[in-house]
Amino acid sequence: MFKHSQLDSVKAWLAHPAHAAMPLHARIQRAIRHLILDGALGAGKPLPASRALARSLGVSRDTVESAYAQLHAEGFIERRVGSGSFVAGMTEFTQGWRRPRHDSLRQDSAPPLSQRGAIMFHSGGLHGVLRPRPFLQGIPETRTFPLPLWERLQRQVLKEVGTQALLHSDPQGAEPLRQAIADYVNLERGARATADRVLVLTSSQQAMMLCATMLLDPGERIFIEDPVYSGARKAFDAAGLDCVPIGVDRHGIMVEQIINDPQRAKAVSLTPSHQFPTGATLTLDRRLALIDWAARQQAWIIEDDYDSEFHYAGKPTACVQGLDPHDRTLYIGTFTKSLFPGLRIGYAVLPPPLVQPMTVARSLFDGHTASIAQLTLARFMEGGHFGAHVRAMRGIYAERLEVLAGLVRKYLAGFVEPRVPVGGLQMPCMLTGTVSEQAAMDAARRAGVELTGLSALYAAGTGPAGFLMGFAAYTPTEMEDAVKKLARAFRAVEQRSPP
The missing domain is CATH 3.90.1150.10 (Aspartate Aminotransferase, domain 1)
Structure with missing residues (x-):
């Protein structure tokens, strides 16, 4: 039979609010399992008869029998006909696990992370926000989004595509969406894009991580704007890159500092249409000088066009990618700010040689893409609703x-x-x-x-x-x-x- 303390422990499991969603038999099974793993019930110890335990706990005998059956299936107890139920004989490994260990991890101890893992952890991340408080930046208005229209388009997709939409999808992204993105950035941003150069991603942050890990090795130099978008800086730091800050004035990043730097860098990351956070626009002469530098140095330009749709004075300038005849520019965009954060769709327009490597890498990190939202977004764009x-x-x-x-x-x-x-x-x-x-x-x-x-x-x-x-x-x-x-x-x- 259980000691009073052991029976109280099982009763506490039954009553704990955190376990309220569990069926009764699962709570009893978990409670007894903890007693065994903690060493409170040693190998060979008898368990109470199911009828007696049911009476002590105020539950049905079938409930206790279900708990015992699961414990037996998992190897925690042995059931002997005519003798009852006993704690199974623990192996030497399990007994060693049960004993308190001085080197075991505590909740408040430093986790044993890699150098890259530690950088990612300490850089922080996004926190879930049901309704953002003023004046959290980078959040669009979602209360006016045309949800009925979106729902209708999604129903059309499911009706026409059927169960095919439930299967694995193109790792590069749904072709209709890639075509819609290419048409959009060509018309609105002056890009040079085709559907086969577009890679659909979950976010611009994922694009930054891909660029950091696929284009540069740890320790290699990348020029960044100063001040800089923190998401890009965190991605580059996590990849172990040597981030070289370049000042920003009212004309954008000071390209002459890049050109005159005696040490070679593999890439430059910038927000030319609307620099974050100063709002400066990179002038045409600096764009052309940067394109020339990248071609001569065989370096990459990572162009983050994060909220170019929202320009309030004059017309927005064409993107760097559309001006670059050498295909050294990777253009990154997102629908998180133009539509709604829960959509989780971004994209990159890539130089042709990078499409396959980046697609394979994205698949390695993230599996296949989610087709239903992509096909719905494609319809939303094709019908002129996005514009x-x-x-x-x-x-x-x-x-x-x-x-x-x-x-x-x-x-x-x-x-x-x-x-x-x-x-x-x-x-x-x-x-x-x-x-x-x-x-x-x-x-x-x-x-x-x-x-x-x-x-x-x-x-x-x-x-x-x-x-x-x-x-x-x-x-x-x-x-x-x-x-x-x-x-x-x-x-x-x-x-x-x-x-």
Whole structure:
């Protein structure tokens, strides 16, 4: 029979809220298994008769019998006709496992990661957000997305493709979507793309990881913008690359620093249409100089065109890839910001020699692609709905940017100065008062407002103090409420600061 402590342990398993979703027999089986693995029930020890245990636990005998049957099937107990149930004879290995070990991992101990794993872990990642708080940047408005239209197109796909959509799909991506992407970037971005040069991915972040691991070896140099998009920097750091920061001015990345650098680099990563986070656009002369440098050095240009759809002043410039006659440019785009984050579809337009290697690598990392969402998106684009949605959101975002700039000037004057961009989904603000960047970030978080600090986006973490304010996903009323909270929070910090 069980001791009182053992019976109490089983009862605790039955009553624990975390186990509420488990059937009763599974909870009893898990509880007894833990007693065996922890050494509380040694090899050969008898278990209570099923009828007696059922009475003690207040359950049916069949429930206990089901638990015993599973324990027997897993080899934890032996059942002898006429004698009852006993803890199985444990092997020497299992007994060694049961004993407490001084070198066992604790929850608060440092995990034994590789150098690359440690870099990836400490660089942080995205956190699940059911409804983003103002002013989380990079998030589009999703409440106005035409869901009924999307659902209708998806039903059409399932009706016409049938069960074929449930099977493994093309590792390069569904051909109709690749063709739709090629047509779109050729028309809207001035690219030179064909369907066979498009690789469909889950995100631009996956594209960065592929570029980092497939084009460069650990220790090799890559030029990056300074300040830089943190996602790209994390991908390159995780791959063990030597990231060389190149300054950015109002004309974009300073290409002359790249050309004059005496040491060779294998690649350069940039956001030329709308530099993150400054908003600068790379001028044509610098684009052409960069293309010439890449051709002479046999280097790669990694062009992240992350939110080029949203340009509010004048017409957006053509992408670098469309200007490059030497096929040294990899063009990366995403639908995460133009449509909705849950879609999980991005893409890369690749030089022909890289298509097959990149496709194989993507398959190694991620298996095959998800066809239903891709085929639905292809229909959404072919029917002109994507263009219509982008045009509608461009108008909404331009209005929200204007509203946010006005709110910052009205309520945060003396604390920050807004730098109104010509495009994108976020607005940089430079701190002008006595409140430090860290103090501003901490105060905002306590007030329920999310800000992205600017100085950490610079190579040495010593850039100008300020923050980014995302505006696309928030209504004017939501933004006004949040800006007022910031104003109160900043005033409280200022009042506590010593003179």
